[in-house]
Amino acid sequence: MARSTHVRRPATLASLAAELGVSRTTVSNAYNRPDQLSPELRRRVLETARRLGYPGPDPVARSLRTRKAGAVGLLLTENLSYAFRDPAALGFLEGLALACEGAGQGLHLVPVNPEREDVAAVHRAGVDGFVVYSVPDDDPHLAAVLSRPVPTVVADQPHVEGVDRVGIDDRAAITALAKRLISLGHRRVGVLCMRLTRDRNDGFVTTERAETATFHVQRARLAGLTDAFGAVGVDWGRVPVVERFDHSIASGASAAAQLLDADPHVTALICTSDILALGALAEARRRGLRVPQDLTVTGFDGIADADRVGLTTVRQPVLEKGRAAGKLLLASVDPTRPREITLNTELVPGSTAAPPRTAEERWFGP
Amino acid sequence: MARSTHVRRPATLASLAAELGVSRTTVSNAYNRPDQLSPELRRRVLETARRLGYPGPDPVARSLRTRKAGAVGLLLTENLSYAFRDPAALGFLEGLALACEGAGQGLHLVPVNPEREDVAAVHRAGVDGFVVYSVPDDDPHLAAVLSRPVPTVVADQPHVEGVDRVGIDDRAAITALAKRLISLGHRRVGVLCMRLTRDRNDGFVTTERAETATFHVQRARLAGLTDAFGAVGVDWGRVPVVERFDHSIASGASAAAQLLDADPHVTALICTSDILALGALAEARRRGLRVPQDLTVTGFDGIADADRVGLTTVRQPVLEKGRAAGKLLLASVDPTRPREITLNTELVPGSTAAPPRTAEERWFGP
DNA sequence: TGGATTGACCGTAACGGTTCAGAACCAATT
DNA sequence: AATTGGTTCTGAACCGTTACGGTCAATCCA
Numbered sequence: 001m002a003r004s005t006h007v008r009r010p011a012t013l014a015s016l017a018a019e020l021g022v023s024r025t026t027v028s029n030a031y032n033r034p035d036q037l038s039p040e041l042r043r044r045v046l047e048t049a050r051r052l053g054y055p056g057p058d059p060v061a062r063s064l065r066t067r068k069a070g071a072v073g074l075l076l077t078e079n080l081s082y083a084f085r086d087p088a089a090l091g092f093l094e095g096l097a098l099a100c101e102g103a104g105q106g107l108h109l110v111p112v113n114p115e116r117e118d119v120a121a122v123h124r125a126g127v128d129g130f131v132v133y134s135v136p137d138d139d140p141h142l143a144a145v146l147s148r149p150v151p152t153v154v155a156d157q158p159h160v161e162g163v164d165r166v167g168i169d170d171r172a173a174i175t176a177l178a179k180r181l182i183s184l185g186h187r188r189v190g191v192l193c194m195r196l197t198r199d200r201n202d203g204f205v206t207t208e209r210a211e212t213a214t215f216h217v218q219r220a221r222l223a224g225l226t227d228a229f230g231a232v233g234v235d236w237g238r239v240p241v242v243e244r245f246d247h248s249i250a251s252g253a254s255a256a257a258q259l260l261d262a263d264p265h266v267t268a269l270i271c272t273s274d275i276l277a278l279g280a281l282a283e284a285r286r287r288g289l290r291v292p293q294d295l296t297v298t299g300f301d302g303i304a305d306a307d308r309v310g311l312t313t314v315r316q317p318v319l320e321k322g323r324a325a326g327k328l329l330l331a332s333v334d335p336t337r338p339r340e341i342t343l344n345t346e347l348v349p350g351s352t353a354a355p356p357r358t359a360e361e362r363w364f365g366p
Numbered sequence: 367m368a369r370s371t372h373v374r375r376p377a378t379l380a381s382l383a384a385e386l387g388v389s390r391t392t393v394s395n396a397y398n399r400p401d402q403l404s405p406e407l408r409r410r411v412l413e414t415a416r417r418l419g420y421p422g423p424d425p426v427a428r429s430l431r432t433r434k435a436g437a438v439g440l441l442l443t444e445n446l447s448y449a450f451r452d453p454a455a456l457g458f459l460e461g462l463a464l465a466c467e468g469a470g471q472g473l474h475l476v477p478v479n480p481e482r483e484d485v486a487a488v489h490r491a492g493v494d495g496f497v498v499y500s501v502p503d504d505d506p507h508l509a510a511v512l513s514r515p516v517p518t519v520v521a522d523q524p525h526v527e528g529v530d531r532v533g534i535d536d537r538a539a540i541t542a543l544a545k546r547l548i549s550l551g552h553r554r555v556g557v558l559c560m561r562l563t564r565d566r567n568d569g570f571v572t573t574e575r576a577e578t579a580t581f582h583v584q585r586a587r588l589a590g591l592t593d594a595f596g597a598v599g600v601d602w603g604r605v606p607v608v609e610r611f612d613h614s615i616a617s618g619a620s621a622a623a624q625l626l627d628a629d630p631h632v633t634a635l636i637c638t639s640d641i642l643a644l645g646a647l648a649e650a651r652r653r654g655l656r657v658p659q660d661l662t663v664t665g666f667d668g669i670a671d672a673d674r675v676g677l678t679t680v681r682q683p684v685l686e687k688g689r690a691a692g693k694l695l696l697a698s699v700d701p702t703r704p705r706e707i708t709l710n711t712e713l714v715p716g717s718t719a720a721p722p723r724t725a726e727e728r729w730f731g732p
Numbered sequence: 733t734g735g736a737t738t739g740a741c742c743g744t745a746a747c748g749g750t751t752c753a754g755a756a757c758c759a760a761t762t
Numbered sequence: 763a764a765t766t767g768g769t770t771c772t773g774a775a776c777c778g779t780t781a782c783g784g785t786c787a788a789t790c791c792a
Contacts, residue, residue, distance in 0.1 A: 012778055023742045028780060037740060055514050060429045060492045061778035064747050069426060070490040071474060080463035080473065084456050097446035100477055106491055107446065107475040108437060111467045124436040125472055126425045126492050148421050378748060389772045394750060403770060427748035430777050 095322025252279020267356030457684030465692025618645020633722030
């Protein structure tokens with residue numbers, strides 16, 4: 001297989017037109033509106049194009065003129081590469097890709113380094129709109145996106161007034177999970193959560209920090225837990241909450257260790273993500289704690305691996321979320337579209353939650 | 367959090383300049399070359415910009431002028447959404463994203479429908495170059511990519527003269543695996559392979575079809591097997607090869623079933639991908655065949671799930687491949703760059719390969 | 733037959749920037 | 763006093779295309 005010869009970049013629509021002795025409009029029409037010129041002339045145009053090595057209208061110039069880039073930008077909190085490792089993000093991406101594909105739109109992943117505040121990449125992206133996936137309230141990249149005159153849809157977080165959004169009711173979802181644990185008898189629980197702010201803070205979380213977290217989703221989930229346990233008289237100020245900046249199984253394990261070391265009497269570890277919960281399970285195993293007999297562990301998201309190990313969790317429709325975000329964005333011209341989509345979640349009973357052992361059982365076995 | 371007021375689209379670099387009574391050049395410099403104007407004036411420019419709701423230089427117009435889009439295009443065979451499900455593709459994507467990120471380049475996923483021959487999306491993508499991942503020799507989208515005057519790197523397949531490429535030595539890699547099976551004593555083997563052409567052909571593969579497959583990688587792998595088994599006198603024409611269009615565990619299972627139904631005496635199933643091999647394992651389990659005692663199964667790729675089940679396979683560095691492709695593309699200006707990168711593979715012994723049972727063992731147990 | 737319609741094509745004006753070669757000005761040096 | 767150098771800003775060309783509003787001749791219809 002040989003590659004066709006490559007002219008350096010001489011041919012343009014204008015040069016083609018000159019060569020043919022027709023107007024640029026006509027050449028343009030040959031490509032974009034075949035019905036606007038005779039088949040014979042069109043054939044000649046296309047053939048001359050081939051002969052001159054003209055690759056067809058330049059996409060960038062076209063975009064400038066038509067004010068359409070044919071692509072949707074995607075902004076993520078994490079490094080791009082991270083998105084390909086986190087199952088929930090991946091599901092979202094798949095759904096978004098599906099929507100884009102359906103509309104013939106490209107998907108432009110914007111390269112941002114979450115550590116640095118370099119916002120230039122956002123300004124450089126030639127896109128017709130942005131989907132912003134799960135970033136903190138004060139993300140400078142988000143601000144840069146919003147400053148651009150293109151429609152934007154936020155997925156999950158944050159809530160921004162006047163900006164379309166798709167997500168779930170995190171607070172209600174985790175409240176339902178908490179109520180289940182409460183009805184099982186758990187009162188002394190611990191919480192593992194994902195990062196609450198842009199700054200790293202691996203360790204225990206004060207009530208104030210929990211309430212002022214700039215990651216809305218985490219804030220809402222913690223608030224949901226406060227709701228549920230507060231309603232049955234648990235003093236939330238005394239509930240240990242451990243935060244981890246990195247979202248990984250190893251983080252979950254170390255957070256669980258830190259929490260269990262500090263408070264060995266907790267009967268349940270409530271994790272705000274499945275990944276953290278998988279880490280907690282690993283740590284429990286390492287300590288010889290049986291789940292759920294000795295310790296209840298719950299997650300959030302409903303990823304495949306959670307399913308595999310029978311994790312008690314909340315399933316959210318991540319793929320559907322991605323697709324909804326894409327559709328919402330692509331429907332931006334339609335003033336009757338919904339401005340906010342809240343998807344349903346589902347409690348997954350799993351097998352990692354059970355009633356806590358009584359004091360007696362603790363000492364004498366079940 | 368409230369969104370800043372949004373002007374419809376009045377402000378442009380020119381209007382800003384007019385408002386300020388300076389030239390467009392100066393406004394442009396305020397954004398791109400701060401050292402070219404006094405700090406005071408720059409401050410005024412930026413402040414007026416904010417006041418007028420000017421979002422900064424339009425990325426598309428800038429791209430037109432500078433001839434840089436700041437993004438790399440990625441072309442895949444499958445639907446975009448598929449890429450997020452196939453572990454090998456995912457690893458590649460992660461590596462590619464890493465490379466792009468490092469260079470501050472966006473990653474533009476081109477939406478192609480492999481069923482249709484709609485090549486327009488390729489022409490519409492405003493990118494500085496393309497990475498083409500694993501497409502058939504005769505893919506029209508690839509042809510469209512090559513017709514564009516931008517650098518291109520092909521990953522895996524096909525081999526195109528004059529086009530940079532990164533991949534592995536599929537033929538040698540699978541030959542090594544085959545030799546291992548041969549040394550274990552396998553002579554009667556079956557093969558499960560991925561699609562060989564753009565057309566669906568679920569079923570047995572003739573020698574001719576294998577040799578003329580338009581998916582170069584599959585062709586090379588089958589050829590590698592022919593090499594190895596031919597060398598020990600196995601008549602390759604008699605070796606059953608089953609092809610599946612869809613790449614999924616279910617496909618692997620059904621292909622294994624089809625093969626085992628037709629030839630129950632094979633002692634090993636050689637699969638050209640781990641996914642297919644996982645399906646073969648499932649089918650073996652369903653039939654009550656113990657692996658590796660009753661049946662040897664091998665894969666190719668070295669995905670995480672293969673590792674988990676101890677599959678005998680060939681590991682290829684998918685992430686590294688993606689990164690190499692990205693780097694190669696981004697180094698296109700450098701004439702001393704390598705034009706082709708062949709990465710190393712590694713035989714993973716695993717635990718799904720063992721010597722075949724003898725006829726006696728078959729009847730009387732091991 | 734004559735007015736209206738249609739088909740095929742064209743000229744001009746954007747689209748919104750960047751770039752480069754200077755101009756204007758001022759201070760310092762020769 | 764003339765030269766040099768540096769800073770700050772400008773004018774005009776250019777990037778390659780498509781939208782818009784035509785022109786002009788051929789065809790249609792009653």
